[in-house]
Amino acid sequence: MMHADHEYLAAGYALGGLTAEEYEAARSLHETDPRFRREVASFSDTMALLSESDDPIAPSSDTDAAILGIPHQDVPGEEQPGPAATPAASGPRAARSDRDRLTRGVFALVASVLIIVAAALGTMLWNQVQQAQQIEESLTAAEREREQMELLLAAPDLTAAHAESAVGGSVSVTYSPDAQLIHIVPHDLPAPADDEAMQMWLIDEDGPHSLGLMSAESSEMLSAVEIEEGAAFGVTVEPSGGSAEPTDDPIIVAEL
Amino acid sequence: MSGPHPADESPGPSSTSQAAVDACGALLVRIQRRDEQAFEILYREHGSILLATILRLVRNRSLAEEVLQDVFFEVWNRADTFRADAGTGRAWLTTMCRRRAIDRVRSVQAQQNRDFAEGIKQAPEVEPDIQAEALNHVEAVRLNTALRRLPADQARAIAMAYYQDLSHSEIATALDTPLGTVKSRIRDGMKRLRVQLEVNDAR
Numbered sequence: 429m430m431h432a433d434h435e436y437l438a439a440g441y442a443l444g445g446l447t448a449e450e451y452e453a454a455r456s457l458h459e460t461d462p463r464f465r466r467e468v469a470s471f472s473d474t475m476a477l478l479s480e481s482d483d484p485i486a487p488s489s490d491t492d493a494a495i496l497g498i499p500h501q502d503v504p505g506e507e508q509p510g511p512a513a514t515p516a517a518s519g520p521r522a523a524r525s526d527r528d529r530l531t532r533g534v535f536a537l538v539a540s541v542l543i544i545v546a547a548a549l550g551t552m553l554w555n556q557v558q559q560a561q562q563i564e565e566s567l568t569a570a571e572r573e574r575e576q577m578e579l580l581l582a583a584p585d586l587t588a589a590h591a592e593s594a595v596g597g598s599v600s601v602t603y604s605p606d607a608q609l610i611h612i613v614p615h616d617l618p619a620p621a622d623d624e625a626m627q628m629w630l631i632d633e634d635g636p637h638s639l640g641l642m643s644a645e646s647s648e649m650l651s652a653v654e655i656e657e658g659a660a661f662g663v664t665v666e667p668s669g670g671s672a673e674p675t676d677d678p679i680i681v682a683e684l
Numbered sequence: 685m686s687g688p689h690p691a692d693e694s695p696g697p698s699s700t701s702q703a704a705v706d707a708c709g710a711l712l713v714r715i716q717r718r719d720e721q722a723f724e725i726l727y728r729e730h731g732s733i734l735l736a737t738i739l740r741l742v743r744n745r746s747l748a749e750e751v752l753q754d755v756f757f758e759v760w761n762r763a764d765t766f767r768a769d770a771g772t773g774r775a776w777l778t779t780m781c782r783r784r785a786i787d788r789v790r791s792v793q794a795q796q797n798r799d800f801a802e803g804i805k806q807a808p809e810v811e812p813d814i815q816a817e818a819l820n821h822v823e824a825v826r827l828n829t830a831l832r833r834l835p836a837d838q839a840r841a842i843a844m845a846y847y848q849d850l851s852h853s854e855i856a857t858a859l860d861t862p863l864g865t866v867k868s869r870i871r872d873g874m875k876r877l878r879v880q881l882e883v884n885d886a887r
C-alpha cells in the first residue's frame with residue numbers, strides 16, 4: 429500500500445486544492461515515481477467517471493457547428509507565410525527597373541489605403557462588438573427580471589402593499605417571503621435633489637438593512653431578501669451614493 | 685489551480701494497447717494524426733457529458749458552451765499532449781474541461797469585481813461569504829449520485845475542492861474543521877469513490 433501522505437498528494441493532485449509546496453512535491457513524485465503516477469491516473473479516472481454521473485446536456489446547434497468546424501480553421505502559427513515572412517530572394521540581383529519601383533510604389537499606396545480601411549473597419553467592428561455586448565447584458569438582465577417576476581407572481585404567499593410618501597406620490601410593494609423577492613413600483617414620486625438619493629431599507633427586529641438605491645421613476649426587483657415576520661419596507665432620502673445607516677426619517681414605510 | 689495539467693503529463697511511450705481498451709483515448713490517438721472523423725466522433729460521443737461537467741462548474745449555459753468550444757479547439761490542436769499511459773482519454777478531457785472552466789469562472793469573477801469596484805463604490809463592502817459557498821457545494825453534493833454515496837463529510841470536502849477549486853485550507857476554514865481532518869477526508873473519500881466507481885488502477 430502506498431504511504432498515506434503520498435496517497436493524499438496523489439488524490440489532491442488529481443482533485444485540486446493542494447498548497448504550492450504540496451503541489452510541487454506531487455509534481456516531482458509524478459515525474460519520478462511510476463507508482464505515484466499510476467495512483468494519480470487512477471484518481472483522475474475516478475474524477476472523469478464522477479463527472480459521467482451528470483445528465484448529459486446537448487450543445488446548441490451553433491456550438492455544434494462551431495466545434496465541428498474547428499478542423500477547418502486556420503491554426504495560429506500554421507498560416508501560409510505572408511509577404512513579411514517571404515524569404516529574401518536568393519543571390520544578388522541587378523538594379524531594379526523603374527517599373528519595379530513603380531510597382532512597389534503602387535503596392536505601398538495600396539497597402540497604406542488598406543491599413544486605413546482596416547483601421548476604420550476595425551473601429552466599426554469594435555463598436556459593434558461593444559454594442560452587441562451591451563445589448564446581450566441588457567437582455568440577460570431583462571430575462572433575469574422576467575424570471576424573477578414569474579417566480580414572484582406564482583408565489584403562494586404573494587402579497588401587495590401600497591404606501592403614500594411623506595413628500596408626495598406613493599409606492600406599490602409586492603413581495604413574497606417564500607421567494608425572497610420584493611418588487612417596488614413608484615408612482616409620481618418627486619425626484620431627489622442632485623446631491624441626494626432615495627435609499628430602500630428592510631426594517632426588522634435587528635434594525636434597518638440597506639436594500640440599495642432606487643429611482644423615482646423606474647421599478648426595482650429585489651431578490652434574495654429575507655423577509656421576517658413583522659418587517660417593514662422603508663425609503664429614506666440620503667446623501668448621493670447612499671448611507672450605511674438611515675440619516676433621516678423615512679419618507680415611505682410599508683408594513684410587510 | 686492544482687491538479688495534473690494535460691500539457692504537463694510527462695511524455696511516455698504511446699500505448700496503443702491501452703488506447704484499444706480506452707475508446708476515448710483511441711480517438712485522441714487518431715486525432716493526433718489529424719483524423720477529422722475521429723474528432724467528430726469524439727465530439728458526438730462526449731460533447732454532451734462534457735458540457736454537463738463544464739456547466740456544473742461555470743453555472744451559465746452560454747459560458748459553458750464557450751468553454752466547450754475552447755476545449756475542443758485545444759483537443760484538435762493539442763491532442764499530441766495526450767499520453768495513453770498517463771490516464772484515460774476521458775480523464776484527460778475532464779481535466780482539461782475543469783481547468784478551462786475554472787479559468788473562465790475566475791476571469792468572469794475578476795471582471796465582476798472590477799465592475800463592482802467601478803460602479804458601486806458607495807455600497808457597503810461585502811465580505812466573501814464562504815459559508816454560503818459551502819452551502820452551494822452541499823447542493824453540488826446532493827445532485828451528484830456518486831458523491832451522494834460517500835459519507836457526507838468526505839463528499840462535501842471533495843465537492844468543495846472539485847467544483848469550486850477551494851484549497852484544502854479554505855475548506856477547513858469554511859467547515860470549521862482542522863486541516864488534517866480535511867486532508868484525511870479528501871484522501872479517504874477519493875479512495876472510497878474510486879472503489880465505488882470501480883476504477884481499474886492495475887493499469
